[in-house]
Amino acid sequence: xxxxxxxxxxxxxxxxxxxxxxxxxxxxxxxxxxxxxxxxxxxxxxxxxxxxxxxxxxxxxxxxxxxxxxxxxxxxxxxxxxxxxxxxxxxxxxxxxxxxxxxxxxxxxxxxxxxxxxxxxxxxxxxx
Numbered sequence: 001x002x003x004x005x006x007x008x009x010x011x012x013x014x015x016x017x018x019x020x021x022x023x024x025x026x027x028x029x030x031x032x033x034x035x036x037x038x039x040x041x042x043x044x045x046x047x048x049x050x051x052x053x054x055x056x057x058x059x060x061x062x063x064x065x066x067x068x069x070x071x072x073x074x075x076x077x078x079x080x081x082x083x084x085x086x087x088x089x090x091x092x093x094x095x096x097x098x099x100x101x102x103x104x105x106x107x108x109x110x111x112x113x114x115x116x117x118x119x120x121x122x123x124x125x126x127x128x
Contacts, residue, residue, distance in 0.1 A: 030114035035086035038063055038111060038121050042082035043099070045069070047128055063109075064124040076101045078125070088114030101125050 026032065041050045041063050050065040067078070077098045085091060092110040093099055101107045105125040112118045 030088050033086075033088050033114035034117055036089050036111040036113040036117060036119040037061070037086040038083070038091075038109065039086065040082060040084035041065070041080070041109075041123070043067065043078040043125075044081055045078075046081075059119070061111075061119060061121040062124065063121055064126060066128045067125050069127045076103075076105075085111055086113070099123065 022028075037054065038052055038061065041052070043065065045068045047066040047068050050063050052061075052063050054061045077100050079098055080093060080095050083091065083093075083095050090112050092112075099107045099109065101123075105127070107123040107125070109121045109123055110118055111121060
């Protein structure tokens with residue numbers, strides 16, 4: 001009778017271990033992650049923090065910042081010093097790259113979520 005109880009316990013233990021499933025598989029895959037936000041952006045000679053806004057209806061994202069142009073150089077290519085994005089997101093530029101601003105002081109940054117959806121952010125520079 002004792003041997004039967006031990007055999008049942010061993011079979012139940014083996015049965016439970018064989019049914020183990022990776023519960024984090026869906027989370028680790030990133031299929032759920034649509035987030036493609038810019039959380040922080042900093043350039044050389046930037047004054048203060050960048051203002052980051054996102055319209056919940058149109059899903060348009062904008063970043064604006066003040067740039068100290070002490071020599072009136074009109075520099076239109078700025079090096080990215082810091083950039084923080086949503087979890088798992090990537091951008092077409094990275095820290096150390098140069099972002100080129102047009103005559104209207106506007107540049108664009110494409111951010112791609114972990115599951116592959118992209119969003120183009122408008123970056124506006126205001127000289128001070």
